[in-house]
Amino acid sequence: MLFSSILTVVFASLARTTLAQDQFGNIVYDAIHNATAITGTWSSGSKAVRTGQGFANPANMTFNYPKTTGISYSFTDDGFYEISRYRFNSNGSEPTCITGVIAWSHGKYTLNANGSISMSPFEDGFQQVQDPCAAISNFIEPFTTPEYYKGWRIFMDASQGPKLHMFQFDGTPLAPMFQVSVTPNMLPTQLLRNTDEPVIQRRSSAQGTSGSQWKAGVVAGAGLALISSTISML
């Protein structure tokens, strides 16, 4: 935890640099800003979380849980992105209530002239939230929140190669990601589920498909707020 606090301070100062660039001048794509292009697949930490085949099944809204938590982003050179995230969030006032969130989304992104990134998801993104202390402790819901990142940079790490830093709308850094593939590994860049159908949410106690334990409804993805307002334990 101490190590991660130090890292947070380091990245926070990076965030300020990027923020200034975001606010006071247009982006200059050079070796200092991005040692390589952002296209490809990026993954944090132990790199167990990856976009593409094997993480999410959008057609039936299920996940294959990776061994460890992390985040992964992919970008194509023609404006498509995909995100896989698996994390635990702790709640300072309820330390025993560790919430697990696993999420997948994809859509179109824009690298803005001021150094920010805008992402518009397709309607088939979804996430599963496991919160042992909540009334409904395990549910799946759509996740279609547009995302805005204040800045990004790619450094060349001496041992691990290109390293992507991204800063959220409020300047909070994401866990740094390493390039795991120069060509993006992604599911098809189109809608992968009929989103006109009502979404089925599974309640915690549901072991099977017994009618009373299933609830139909659509809940707008509030996951981004949840993720960014709690302490990341990556």
Ligand SMILES: *[C@@H]1O[C@H](CO)[C@@H](O)[C@H](O)[C@H]1NC(C)=O
């Ligand atoms: C940067 O550009 C994006 C897209 O044009 C815009 O939405 C955002 O407000 C801009 N940020 C700043 C700090 O001006």
Ligand SMILES: *[C@@H]1O[C@H](CO)[C@@H](O)[C@H](O)[C@H]1NC(C)=O
């Ligand atoms: C930096 O990023 C831009 C936009 O993706 C790309 O066009 C450029 O080639 C990148 N720079 C290098 C050194 O790869």
Ligand SMILES: *[C@@H]1O[C@H](CO)[C@@H](O)[C@H](O)[C@H]1NC(C)=O
């Ligand atoms: C969901 O789809 C995946 C991929 O087709 C399949 O392997 C899995 O068994 C399905 N799960 C359920 C619960 O239907």
Ligand SMILES: *[C@@H]1O[C@H](CO)[C@@H](O)[C@H](O)[C@H]1NC(C)=O
């Ligand atoms: C933390 O737990 C308290 C008490 O259960 C709750 O009111 C609060 O909304 C939680 N905070 C977050 C960020 O989940």
